[in-house]
Amino acid sequence: FRPTIIVHGGARQFTPDTRDLVQEGVKAAARQGYAELTKGGSAMDAVVAAVSAMEDNTVFNAGHGSRLNLKGQVEADAIVIDGRNLGSGAVCGLQGCSNPVQLARLVMEKTNHCLLTADGAREFMESQGIAAVPSSELVTERARIELEQHVKFSSAVENLVAPRSAPPPSSSCDTVGAVAMDANGNLAAATSTGGITAKLPGRVGDSPIIGSGAYADNTVGAVSTTGCGESIMKVCLARRVGELLEKGKTAQEAAEHALEFMSGRVGGAAGVIVLSQYGNAGACEVGHHFITENMAWAAIDEGQLRWGVDPGQEMNEII
Amino acid sequence: FRPTIIVHGGARQFTPDTRDLVQEGVKAAARQGYAELTKGGSAMDAVVAAVSAMEDNTVFNAGHGSRLNLKGQVEADAIVIDGRNLGSGAVCGLQGCSNPVQLARLVMEKTNHCLLTADGAREFMESQGIAAVPSSELVTERARIELEQHVKFSSAVENLVAPRSAPPPSSSCDTVGAVAMDANGNLAAATSTGGITAKLPGRVGDSPIIGSGAYADNTVGAVSTTGCGESIMKVCLARRVGELLEKGKTAQEAAEHALEFMSGRVGGAAGVIVLSQYGNAGACEVGHHFITENMAWAAIDEGQLRWGVDPGQEMNEII
Numbered sequence: 011f012r013p014t015i016i017v018h019g020g021a022r023q024f025t026p027d028t029r030d031l032v033q034e035g036v037k038a039a040a041r042q043g044y045a046e047l048t049k050g051g052s053a054m055d056a057v058v059a060a061v062s063a064m065e066d067n068t069v070f071n072a073g074h075g076s077r078l079n080l081k082g083q084v085e086a087d088a089i090v091i092d093g094r095n096l097g098s099g100a101v102c103g104l105q106g107c108s109n110p111v112q113l114a115r116l117v118m119e120k121t122n123h124c125l126l127t128a129d130g131a132r133e134f135m136e137s138q139g140i141a142a143v144p145s146s147e148l149v150t151e152r153a154r155i156e157l158e159q160h161v162k163f164s165s166a167v168e169n170l171v172a173p174r175s176a177p178p179p180s181s182s183c184d185t186v187g188a189v190a191m192d193a194n195g196n197l198a199a200a201t202s203t204g205g206i207t208a209k210l211p212g213r214v215g216d217s218p219i220i221g222s223g224a225y226a227d228n229t230v231g232a233v234s235t236t237g238c239g240e241s242i243m244k245v246c247l248a249r250r251v252g253e254l255l256e257k258g259k260t261a262q263e264a265a266e267h268a269l270e271f272m273s274g275r276v277g278g279a280a281g282v283i284v285l286s287q288y289g290n291a292g293a294c295e296v297g298h299h300f301i302t303e304n305m306a307w308a309a310i311d312e313g314q315l316r317w318g319v320d321p322g323q324e325m326n327e328i329i
Numbered sequence: 330f331r332p333t334i335i336v337h338g339g340a341r342q343f344t345p346d347t348r349d350l351v352q353e354g355v356k357a358a359a360r361q362g363y364a365e366l367t368k369g370g371s372a373m374d375a376v377v378a379a380v381s382a383m384e385d386n387t388v389f390n391a392g393h394g395s396r397l398n399l400k401g402q403v404e405a406d407a408i409v410i411d412g413r414n415l416g417s418g419a420v421c422g423l424q425g426c427s428n429p430v431q432l433a434r435l436v437m438e439k440t441n442h443c444l445l446t447a448d449g450a451r452e453f454m455e456s457q458g459i460a461a462v463p464s465s466e467l468v469t470e471r472a473r474i475e476l477e478q479h480v481k482f483s484s485a486v487e488n489l490v491a492p493r494s495a496p497p498p499s500s501s502c503d504t505v506g507a508v509a510m511d512a513n514g515n516l517a518a519a520t521s522t523g524g525i526t527a528k529l530p531g532r533v534g535d536s537p538i539i540g541s542g543a544y545a546d547n548t549v550g551a552v553s554t555t556g557c558g559e560s561i562m563k564v565c566l567a568r569r570v571g572e573l574l575e576k577g578k579t580a581q582e583a584a585e586h587a588l589e590f591m592s593g594r595v596g597g598a599a600g601v602i603v604l605s606q607y608g609n610a611g612a613c614e615v616g617h618h619f620i621t622e623n624m625a626w627a628a629i630d631e632g633q634l635r636w637g638v639d640p641g642q643e644m645n646e647i648i
Contacts, residue, residue: 096563128447130531212449221565244415246540
């Protein structure tokens with residue numbers, strides 16, 4: 011089987027100052043995930059490495075650099091899914107964790123559960139020998155400013171008793187994620203996020219939810235999503251992409267049709283990355299689509315790195 | 330449209346001392362939900378009333394009578410879904426709440442979010458003027474004994490270094506749920522649970538997850554599930570029932586096929602209740618199926634109450 015990975019760095023409208031950083035970040039993350047695959051690692055190793063790289067990069071809304079809730083806290087959501095057996099681990103509402111995706115993997119490997127929340131997730135983290143980090147280590151200046159702007163904007167709207175208008179563009183979501191196929195033909199998916207700026211404390215989005223933030227099944231395909239979490243959850247977006255693959259749609263068609271259904275039925279914008287089940291030639295199809303202004307993505311397949319940020323854009327280089 | 334409701338009181342092996350109580354409990358809950366429908370209430374009013382009745386009844390594992398986590402605490406998960414617009418509200422890991430399903434409805438109606446967890450959910454509860462109740466009000470003697478037995482059983486197994494065997498029958502799940510269609514042809518679903526005995530603190534199961542613990546879409550049908558939460562989540566069981574309805578299966582077939590898929594792909598046992606989309610005659614199909622020893626269910630349709638506990642059992646009376 012031909013090792014393949016695709017990652018996303020969030021669907022949103024990128025501001026000029028972050029655009030290049032996000033682009034470089036997804037390329038680096040795809041390379042780190044792909045390096046796992048070429049040295050014999052599993053699809054799970056690859057997606058965790060790729061997502062960890064983005065959690066460590068403060069330009070992304072996951073791990074370091076996570077958006078802040080109304081109280082100025084980082085509350086992380088993350089998930090991993092193993093396409094071999096549908097095994098899954100996830101965490102939500104988790105404070106003080108540098109790499110939530112790695113803890114999600116430990117939930118899968120070390121417990122009989124799929125999802126741990128809040129203090130329980132944190133106690134589990136400490137039981138695994140991972141120390142909680144002080145909040146200040148995860149909070150960036152960018153996140154703090156975004157929260158301030160958002161709160162100011164909301165109060166302004168409320169004071170005017172005006173009809174609800176859209177929040178400032180910078181506050182849209184940019185969850186990160188990765189899906190991969192390894193040399194054994196196994197699939198995996200991972201997604202990680204700090205959620206939306208100024209969310210109510212305790213708000214959990216789509217990212218840690220099987221079938222919403224991610225899906226993976228060797229007999230179907232693997233999916234990671236990003237965007238308006240509530241819209242994604244209402245239509246089980248990731249599972250819906252899987253349903254379309256089962257019906258014979260290509261990875262690209264499945265991504266497009268699922269997003270079309272979502273925006274038609276419940277509104278909201280999002281993006282998805284998809285790998286189809288491996289075909290006879292040992293290669294899987296790669297697809298991605300977004301109905302936001304931008305989505306940073308990068309894919310590596312047969313020694314070729316492809317990436318883009320704008321609709322229809324596809325750059326590439328040989329690696 | 331012909332108002333219809335079906336409720337479940339959990340899929341498990343019932344012990345002789347609880348069997349009658351559970352049976353009476355689901356019948357009473359179905360009647361309470363149906364009463365909302367006959368006085369012009371919405372499907373949402375009906376499922377919340379039915380589930381609240383079971384949360385108030387200590388024989389069920391939801392609200393009062395919830396199973397306890399490893400620390401002896403009640404941590405509740407609950408969800409509601411409105412089939413008109415796929416609107417949903419849910420809570421998870423919530424302590425000190427008498428009627429989690431009512432709070433789930435408030436999340437849907439009063440916030441822009443779908444899911445609130447732990448302390449955040451509790452703060453939201455208090456902001457809505459609902460006082461937290463002391464843990465002791467929710468903890469029953471039955472739940473305490475079950476936790477003790479489970480912990481004893483687990484230590485025994487660990488001390489023997491024996492292969493993992495099944496936990497005692499009393500510790501299986503018995504989440505409650507309801508789905509209904511109102512006179513306007515609208516569908517709704519609700520599910521509520523205390524989770525599994527001796528769960529890790531913070532463990533979240535399938536119940537508060539759209540597409541796992543419940544699903545509702547006027548154009549498809551409505552579903553509530555109960556059973557091994559981790560298995561249900563891995564296959565998005567409720568959404569999967571919806572997919573089968575979309576493919577033209579009857580409510581009964583969809584319930585059976587989805588459970589067959591689950592047990593074949595990931596193992597575990599569960600039960601589901603289903604209403605199909607309303608047909609031309611203004612009536613929806615009612616289905617239920619379980620692959621556990623027992624599932625308590627009760628349905629009311631055209632003035633007839635039907636119920637059962639054992640596989641194949643169906644009692645009925647005119648109301």
